[in-house]
Amino acid sequence: MSHVPATRPLDYGAPISLEAAKRVMAAAEAEARANDWPMVIAIVDSGGHLVMLHSLDHAQHGSVVIAQEKARCAVNFKRTTKTFEDALAEGGFNLRILAAPGMMPLEGGLPLVADGKIVGAIGVSGMRSTQDGQVAEAGAKALQDGMADR
Amino acid sequence: MSHVPATRPLDYGAPISLEAAKRVMAAAEAEARANDWPMVIAIVDSGGHLVMLHSLDHAQHGSVVIAQEKARCAVNFKRTTKTFEDALAEGGFNLRILAAPGMMPLEGGLPLVADGKIVGAIGVSGMRSTQDGQVAEAGAKALQDGMADR
Amino acid sequence: MSHVPATRPLDYGAPISLEAAKRVMAAAEAEARANDWPMVIAIVDSGGHLVMLHSLDHAQHGSVVIAQEKARCAVNFKRTTKTFEDALAEGGFNLRILAAPGMMPLEGGLPLVADGKIVGAIGVSGMRSTQDGQVAEAGAKALQDGMADR
Amino acid sequence: MSHVPATRPLDYGAPISLEAAKRVMAAAEAEARANDWPMVIAIVDSGGHLVMLHSLDHAQHGSVVIAQEKARCAVNFKRTTKTFEDALAEGGFNLRILAAPGMMPLEGGLPLVADGKIVGAIGVSGMRSTQDGQVAEAGAKALQDGMADR
Numbered sequence: 001m002s003h004v005p006a007t008r009p010l011d012y013g014a015p016i017s018l019e020a021a022k023r024v025m026a027a028a029e030a031e032a033r034a035n036d037w038p039m040v041i042a043i044v045d046s047g048g049h050l051v052m053l054h055s056l057d058h059a060q061h062g063s064v065v066i067a068q069e070k071a072r073c074a075v076n077f078k079r080t081t082k083t084f085e086d087a088l089a090e091g092g093f094n095l096r097i098l099a100a101p102g103m104m105p106l107e108g109g110l111p112l113v114a115d116g117k118i119v120g121a122i123g124v125s126g127m128r129s130t131q132d133g134q135v136a137e138a139g140a141k142a143l144q145d146g147m148a149d150r
Numbered sequence: 151m152s153h154v155p156a157t158r159p160l161d162y163g164a165p166i167s168l169e170a171a172k173r174v175m176a177a178a179e180a181e182a183r184a185n186d187w188p189m190v191i192a193i194v195d196s197g198g199h200l201v202m203l204h205s206l207d208h209a210q211h212g213s214v215v216i217a218q219e220k221a222r223c224a225v226n227f228k229r230t231t232k233t234f235e236d237a238l239a240e241g242g243f244n245l246r247i248l249a250a251p252g253m254m255p256l257e258g259g260l261p262l263v264a265d266g267k268i269v270g271a272i273g274v275s276g277m278r279s280t281q282d283g284q285v286a287e288a289g290a291k292a293l294q295d296g297m298a299d300r
Numbered sequence: 301m302s303h304v305p306a307t308r309p310l311d312y313g314a315p316i317s318l319e320a321a322k323r324v325m326a327a328a329e330a331e332a333r334a335n336d337w338p339m340v341i342a343i344v345d346s347g348g349h350l351v352m353l354h355s356l357d358h359a360q361h362g363s364v365v366i367a368q369e370k371a372r373c374a375v376n377f378k379r380t381t382k383t384f385e386d387a388l389a390e391g392g393f394n395l396r397i398l399a400a401p402g403m404m405p406l407e408g409g410l411p412l413v414a415d416g417k418i419v420g421a422i423g424v425s426g427m428r429s430t431q432d433g434q435v436a437e438a439g440a441k442a443l444q445d446g447m448a449d450r
Numbered sequence: 451m452s453h454v455p456a457t458r459p460l461d462y463g464a465p466i467s468l469e470a471a472k473r474v475m476a477a478a479e480a481e482a483r484a485n486d487w488p489m490v491i492a493i494v495d496s497g498g499h500l501v502m503l504h505s506l507d508h509a510q511h512g513s514v515v516i517a518q519e520k521a522r523c524a525v526n527f528k529r530t531t532k533t534f535e536d537a538l539a540e541g542g543f544n545l546r547i548l549a550a551p552g553m554m555p556l557e558g559g560l561p562l563v564a565d566g567k568i569v570g571a572i573g574v575s576g577m578r579s580t581q582d583g584q585v586a587e588a589g590a591k592a593l594q595d596g597m598a599d600r
Contacts, residue, residue, distance in 0.1 A: 008186055011208040014464065015497075017357050047465075047497025048211055049361050053353040057317050061349045076212030093239030096255035098248050101219060102212045167507050199511045203503040207467050211499050336458055358461040361498055362526030362552045369551060389543030398548050405546035 009078040013117025015045030020143060021052045024112065024122055028139030032056055032124075039126030039135060042067040043112070046119050048075050056126070063125035069102075070109030070132075071123030076102055078118060081109030082133060108132030110140045119143075159228040163267025165195030170293060171202045174262065174272060178289030182206060182274075189276030189285060192217040193262070196269050198225050206276070213275035219252075220259030220282075221273030226252050228268060231259030232283060258282030260290045269293075309378040313417025315345030320443060321352045324412060324422055328439030332356060332424075339426030339435060340367040343412070346419050348372050356426070363425035369402075370409030370432075371423030376402055378418060381409030382433060408432030410440045419443075459528040463567025465495030470593060471502045474562060474572055478589030482506055482574075489576030489585060492517040493562070496569050498525050506576070513575035519552075520559030520582075521573030526552055528568055531559030532583060558582030560590045569593075 016024075021043045032039045033056070040063040043052040050071075055064060070081050077084075084105035087094045097103045107129035112120040122139045124132040166174075171193045182189045183206070190213040193202040200221075205214060220231050227234075234255035237244045247253045257279035262270040272289045274282040316324075321343045332339045333356070340363040343352040350371075355364060370381050377384075384405035387394045397403045407429035412420040422439045424432040466474075471493045482489045483506070490513040493502040500521075505514060520531050527534075534555035537544045547553045557579035562570040572589045574582040 008188065009210065012465070015357075015462070018354060045355075045497075047361070047495075047499065049355065049497065050353055050364050051355045053350055054318060055345075055349065055351045057315075061347065064350050073212070076210055078210045091241070093235050093255070095238050095241075095245065095248065096235055099253065099255050101215045165507075168504060195505075197511065199505065200503055200514050201505045203500055204468060205495075205499065205501045207465075211497070214500050338458065360459065360526055360528045362523070365551045385543050385546055388545050391541070391545075395545065398545065403549065405543070405549055 010111075010113065010116065010118050012046045013114060013119045015047060015049070016043065016051060016112060016114070016120035018051060020114070021120070023142050024139040025052050025054055027142030028122065028124065028135050029054060029056070031135045031138035035131070037127045037131060037135065039124055039132065040064050040067040041135065041139065042071045042123045044068070044071045044075055044121050044123070046075060048072050051120065059126045066106070066125035067108075067123040069104050069123065070106060070125060071121040073102055073104035074109035074111050074121035074123065075118060078111060080107075080111070081105065081123075082107040085129065106132075108136050110136045112140055112143050114143060160261070160263065160266065160268050162196045163264060163269045165197060165199075166193065166201060166262060166264070166270035168201060170264070171270070174289040174293050175202050175204055177292030178272065178274065178285050179204060179206070181285045181288035185281070187277045187281060187285070189274055189282065190214050190217040191285065191289065192221045192273045194218070194221040194225055194271050194273070196225060198222050201270065209276045216256065216275035217258075217273040219254045219273065220256060220275060221271040223252055223254035224259035224261050224271035224273065225268060228261060230257075230261070231255065231273075232257040235279070258286050260286045262290055262293050264293060310411070310413065310416065310418050312346045313414060313419045315347060315349070316343065316351060316412055316414070316420035318351060320414070321420070323442050324439040325352050325354055327442030328422065328424065328435050329354060329356070331435045331438035335431070337427045337431060337435070339424055339432070340364050341435065341439065342367040342371045342423045344368070344371040344375055344421050344423070346375060348375050351420065359426045366406065366425035367408070367423040369404045369423065370406060370425060371421040373402055373404035374409035374411050374421035374423065375418060378411060380407075380411070381405065381423075382407040385429070408436050410436045412440055412443050414443060460561075460563065460566065460568050462496045463564060463569045465497060465499070466493065466501060466562060466564075466570035468501060470564070471570070473592050474589040475502050475504055477592030478572060478574065478585050479504060479506070481585045481588035485581070487577045487581060487585065489574055489582070490514050490517040491585065491589065492521045492573045494518070494521045494525055494571050494573070496525060498522050501570065509576045516556070516575035517558070517573040519554050519573065520556060520575060521571040523552055523554035524559035524561050524571035524573065525568060528561060530557075530561070531555065531573075532557040535579065556582075558586050560586045562590055562593050564593060
């Protein structure tokens, strides 16, 4: 299906360090604060294990789980959760995504890539999924910037 | 509905032996390697119990569960998972598939048949579902060839 | 039983803010780093919802769940998880703790108190439970110090 | 507590390759066959994801889950499952192990170590736990031998 890569996807790399995750988190948190969005931001490593989670004041409780599931989906399936959201919107047999364990068709989950490998993922939840995606992008971009600095 | 056979389906046979499962796995694995597809391949027996699972290097983590679910669906409902995928694509009341526990509408799950009985199933996950299906077919075919050899 | 307070326990207060949680986390993380202990540190609010989690590099994966469960237990039962550990060690009818959902008899979970109310809890996991407790104490103390500063 | 290392445990390494896992599996399977023990043998990677599972003919169904849980416990807590079994046998406050998510106090789970890092774990189930442990040892030893060959 269109949301599944026909070519070989990126390999997994070593798990993201807490230090690198902190840079991702700081950038995502800043983006959320700048917009006054009460969100939960989660970062998992390349094995899908939670490395960092910050819940901004007054974020809805349900987002604690959703943010983690978005991040886990992004790393477990090596693609953005928006890919699944878009595919689902096409309907037809893409509705099958709803039946697949771990596939989270809600924008806001992005793989975190360093040196061409997937080192983890970020998941954001709390506002509209496009807004969640905006904050996740801000986080993911910080990792790339940091990598360029080395 | 169209995806439910009107004629009596095959009976369950004895559980596939590990030896026979190894032949299925070898053929499926070879097909995946020939295409450089990082996949998870699972084989369950006629009772739905996992007999064999191989995860190729760098396969997406999420496929470990999906491959098993495809195989389990194929044996539990005595048909290919593509049957459910096709039915779901028709929409209408076939959407009910999404609410049915164990019905996995993703191509890549096939019953394994020997001597006219269902001895197990193979499930493959990791690439496009048509590619998953291609690898599952290669595995299932090996069992039939092997049976013919005896 | 001995581990249940005979006097009225503290009331729940407003959920701990992310800012206050960050002070708790910083102190706990510093204590863990000073000892080179790879740990997971979790902070939940007065409702038991995860507010913050940091996993130090190479912490055992299993601690991601255990740290959260310790924190959740401490806030849900308004006492330290060591209270349950000690009670369990007495045996006898205290074995019932093992059957009680959410009671986590492993040292390393502490309520976080501010202005005489429970605002959350900290849970630490990754080393010996006494070491986990030491790091949790360092975190909890930071909140009290911070409160005194205001 | 005695089963928790007071010193810093081994770090996680890259996930075990399918090729290395096959050597571990072959050695464990040979040991089980030599004794005519119907067992399930599971190998997970350093992230706890299932890499390989073989179920010998007539193994009890329940072992499919138990073997995986033993392997996952060994990698998630960076120690043998026998460590938890021994600790539990001491009673007293070690009974708390029964309440800790993911701690599996049944011999037969071992971390797989290569170049001083934990690359995965093997879990075996189907017979007495000492026999499960014997087969797991045979598998883990094959990895070390193989490493020496390089």
